[in-house]
Amino acid sequence: MNTILRSGSAQAEISTLGAELVSFTRKDTGTEYIWSGDAAYWTGRSPVLFPIIGAVRNGEIKVGGQAYKLANHGFARRSEFTVVEADESRAVFLLTSSEHTLSSYPFQFNLYITYTLNDSTLKLDYRVENIDGGSISFQLGTHPAFNCPLDQNGSFSDYVLEFSETENLDREFLNDAGLRISGKSETVLREERSLPLSHEMFKDGALIFQNVNSRQITLKSRLTGKSVAVSFEGFPDLGIWQPLNAPFVCIEPWQGFADIDVFEGELSEKEGIVTLSPGERFASSLTIEIN
Template identity: 60%
Template sequence: MITTLKSSTATAQIKSIGAELISFKKEENGVEYIWNGDAAYWPGHSPVLFPIVCAVNNGEIRVDGKSYPLKNHGFVRHNEFELVEASESRAIYRHTYNETTLAIYPYKFDLYITYTLEGNKLEIDYRVNNIDEQEIFFQLGTHPAFNCPLEEGGHIQDYYLEFEQKETLERLFMNKSNQLVSGKSEVILENEQILPLSYEMFEEGALVFRNINSQRVALKSKESTKSVVLSYENFPYMGLWQPKNAPFICVEPWHGIADADNFTGELKDKEMIISLNPGESFKSSLTIEVN
């Protein structure tokens, strides 16, 4: 099922599988900002990553000495969400545990995702509730894909990311299994705000950054006034990804990161793991502004 949100200046569409944003357009120009999901490049649009970000070693997590199979980016992106509330400009989705999820992730949880469209801004709020009788552990990430270029005739070389603050970005590398390569990194930005984009920068896969200081980053072009601005809270890490020569780029604020290729610990030992005691909640947010 697809739900359409409308404001005075924009429309957004969310599908119930994965509670995934699949479209975001400005009414005045009809420009689509979200990737269309063409499987020739990548069938996603803006999946939610839970309860892990990227991949775990050997395709499994370990909890209290027991192993559970868990695929890349977790399972909720493939599962049906319940639409618990809807209005013209707001939609609230819920995913809760079930017997199938307990077989691969042995915790009881509620995950709520709320979309609120106001003008040309779409706020996405995430809330994880621990409804178990034990402490639970998880990661949470975003994966929005934005058309790049945003209009015909543009080139990726025209585009850049502009961070809110000056950043020193040390790139971490991923292997073909979507795990961090131990001991390999490269500083690609040093005390600067502008990161130029190119196809070549993705030849070795995704770029992963720890501890981003900025709470805001914009996708802009030197040749166009159209842009996308991301504002985020409680997502301290970031990934950038693009399949080979694809006409889009993923800008992905995360609260989590892949296993390193030599990681042997349990889920609770993972880098950037979130822990909740029974009855506690975790909240984060991502706001997408299109211009």
């Protein structure tokens, strides 16, 4: 079931499956900003990544010495959320722990995602609550895919990613199992704020960056000026991805990232992990502004 939010200038559509944003359009131009989910390239559109990001070594996490099988990016994107509030411009979705989630992730939690549409700006507020008797550990990430080009004019290589702050970014690489390759990196930006896009830059998979300075990244056409700005809080890390030659690009603020290929520890020992004591909450946000 889909929930539709409307403003004077835009419309957003969210599915209860994964609480996933499946459409975000401008009313005046009819421009669709979110990827269609065409299986020829990728069926996702804007999934939430929880309780892990990317892959874990051997496809499992360890908690208290016990192994639990957990698929890439976790289970939230494949789970039905409950709509707990909804009106014309705001909707709140909830995923809570269950017998199904406990079989792969042995913690009690609430995951809320609140969508608020104001004019041409859509804000996603994420909240994780620890309702367990002990501490819980998790990662949380976003994965919105934006059509590129944003309209029928131009090509993918006419677009650029503009960072709000000067960046020094070294890219990490993933192996065939989706794990970060220890000791392998490549400089992508040095004292720069602009990253021109090309399909070739994704021939080795996603670009993974830790601890970016910017809190806003704008996908912008150098021909038309049409753009979409992605702002975020509580997400220090970043993924940029597309299946090779696809007509979209994902701008993915994260809290955490995939395991490194030599990692053998417990979930609580992962890099980029969040740990909450009983009763504690974690909050972060993602804002999409279409222009």
